[in-house]
Amino acid sequence: MPLIHTDIADGVAIVTLNRPEAMNALSAALRAELAEAMLAVAQDDAVRSVVLTGAGTRAFTAGLDLKELGASTAGLGAANATDPRDNPVKAVEQCAKPVIGAINGVAITGGFELALACDVLIASSNARFADTHARVGIMPGWGLSQKLSRMIGISRAKELSLTGNFLDAATAERWGLVNRVVEPEALLPAAIALARDMASIEPAMSAAYKALIDDGFGLPLADALALEAERSTAANTRVAPEAVEQARLTVMARGRGQR
Numbered sequence: 078m079p080l081i082h083t084d085i086a087d088g089v090a091i092v093t094l095n096r097p098e099a100m101n102a103l104s105a106a107l108r109a110e111l112a113e114a115m116l117a118v119a120q121d122d123a124v125r126s127v128v129l130t131g132a133g134t135r136a137f138t139a140g141l142d143l144k145e146l147g148a149s150t151a152g153l154g155a156a157n158a159t160d161p162r163d164n165p166v167k168a169v170e171q172c173a174k175p176v177i178g179a180i181n182g183v184a185i186t187g188g189f190e191l192a193l194a195c196d197v198l199i200a201s202s203n204a205r206f207a208d209t210h211a212r213v214g215i216m217p218g219w220g221l222s223q224k225l226s227r228m229i230g231i232s233r234a235k236e237l238s239l240t241g242n243f244l245d246a247a248t249a250e251r252w253g254l255v256n257r258v259v260e261p262e263a264l265l266p267a268a269i270a271l272a273r274d275m276a277s278i279e280p281a282m283s284a285a286y287k288a289l290i291d292d293g294f295g296l297p298l299a300d301a302l303a304l305e306a307e308r309s310t311a312a313n314t315r316v317a318p319e320a321v322e323q324a325r326l327t328v329m330a331r332g333r334g335q336r
Contacts, residue, residue: 081110082132083118088125088276089269090118097133102142103165103187105155112161112168119172125276125283127172128268129195130179134203134261137180140187143213156187157218166219169194173284175275179268180204180255183243190219193228196287197271198255201264204246206254212241227294229254285312 082093092114094101101107118124131137141155161167169176169191178195185207192198192206208225210217226234229252237244246258259267275283289308293301 079110080104080107081114083114085118085121085124087273088123089128089272090121090124090126091128091130091265091269092118094129094131094138097131097135099142100136100139100183101131101133101188102139102145103191104142104145105163107142108155108165108168109162111165112171115168115172116161119174122280124174125278125280126175126177126272128177128179128265128272129169129191130265130268131181134182134201136182136188137178137184137204138188138191139183140185140189140209156215164219165191166194173287174280175272175283175287177268177272177275179264180206180246181261181264183207186210186213186217186221187219189225190217190221193221193224194219199264199268199271200246200249200255200258201261202246202258203261204249204255204258206237206244206249207241208238209241211239 078095080095082095084091084093092111094103094107094111096102096104096107103111115127118127155163158164159167161171165187175197176195178192178198180192180198180200182201182203183205184192186209189206189208208217208221210221216222222234222238225237228234233252236242244252244254246255249255250258257267278286285308289305293304296304
């Protein structure tokens with residue numbers, strides 16, 4: 078069986094970490110296959126959005142394969158790798174398309190970092206998150222120490238990272254870490270439905286808007302607003318008025334259908 082399984086339908090690629098017997102731990106082989114899979118969907122015009130999840134119900138991913146790491150000190154370099162074939166966060170970042178994380182079980186340490194690489198998180202009620210870097214004795218190198226505090230606040234991030242305690246799905250939703258929590262059987266349908274909504278956006282626009290949000294998020298507000306003005310001016314001068322009018326009618330019709 079492949080370590081990564083990709084299924085494509087209706088513009089949505091479902092990319093599944095496929096080591097359920099090992100809680101989808103991020104072995105070197107799995108990380109390499111994930112990089113290949115994410116690059117493939119990034120380059121596939123039939124794909125407009127992506128759902129990333131784990132096989133089974135126990136784990137999204139338990140993080141780096143600690144048995145594999147323990148067998149060789151060289152393996153510890155994965156925690157600071159920049160090559161997408163070693164660093165799964167970089168693997169996901171290869172994809173300019175929206176990536177929805179469907180968190181079906183535990184997301185621990187490196188698995189937590191992989192979850193944070195997604196644009197949107199939907200969690201099963203069985204999902205739990207934990208940062209055990211400090212307990213394992215390895216500093217994070219895939220972004221968790223900086224991203225988590227920006228998402229849930231610095232004090233809450235310190236509570237999780239300096240205890241290694243688990244965060245349940247309901248609290249994760251309340252803290253703003255996940256967008257919503259659904260029952261396990263509803264997880265993939267909910268993630269796919271959201272992915273289809275995102276897939277209905279014109280691909281170049283979707284990629285440019287995602288990049289604008291991401292690039293501005295790490296800047297001071299004044300600089301981020303300047304970035305928006307710069308890119309908006311450049312992009313909007315290329316838009317024809319008749320195209321805006323046609324899009325407006327489509328948006329109005331879609332809005333009426335969502336009542």
